[in-house]
Amino acid sequence: MGGMTHRGIDCSGFVNRLYRDVFGRQLPRSTELLVKSGRSVGKKQLRAGDLVFFQSSYKKGHVGIYLSRAEFAHASSSNGVTISSLQNQYWRQSYWTARRYLDIPD
Numbered sequence: 001m002g003g004m005t006h007r008g009i010d011c012s013g014f015v016n017r018l019y020r021d022v023f024g025r026q027l028p029r030s031t032e033l034l035v036k037s038g039r040s041v042g043k044k045q046l047r048a049g050d051l052v053f054f055q056s057s058y059k060k061g062h063v064g065i066y067l068s069r070a071e072f073a074h075a076s077s078s079n080g081v082t083i084s085s086l087q088n089q090y091w092r093q094s095y096w097t098a099r100r101y102l103d104i105p106d
Contacts, residue, residue, distance in 0.1 A: 009081070010077075011031065011062050011074055012029060012030050012031045012034060014065075014073075014074065015034065015063050015064070015065055016028075016029055018073075019101065023102065025101065025102075027101060031053065031060075031061040031063045032061065034051060034053075034063055034099065035053050035063070035096075035097065037099070038051065038099030038100055039100045039101075040099060040100075041098045041099065041100045042098070043086075043095070043098060046066045046098055047066070048066060048068055049065065049066065049100075049102040050066040050099065050100050050101075051063055051064070051065060051066070051098060051100075051101065052064050052065070052066050052072050052086070052095070052097075052098045053096045053097050053098065053099070054091060054094040054095055054096055055094055056090075056094040062094075064084070067083065070085055070086040070087050071083050071084065071085055072084060
């Protein structure tokens with residue numbers, strides 16, 4: 001937890017590093033701070049680059065980056081950096097909210 005290197009990275013570290021390296025943007029470091037900033041966006045309005053947030057009974061918060069077609073990239077404690085579907089039962093049930101940090105036209 002708390003890692004930001006190729007040897008080990010957590011979900012918010014993955015999001016932070018990707019935004020820094022790809023978009024040249026510095027984001028808040030923790031999931032708790034990420035969900036409090038950016039602009040709120042509805043699930044039906046998701047665009048590539050939006051951050052998607054999840055909560056479950058055993059996990060306080062998890063964040064990933066929306067790609068397209070209901071898929072998002074995230075750092076998983078069990079699988080490393082991976083791509084998952086929002087349509088998967090677990091992610092569908094634990095979906096919380098989304099935030100937009102980029103203003104890129106469609």
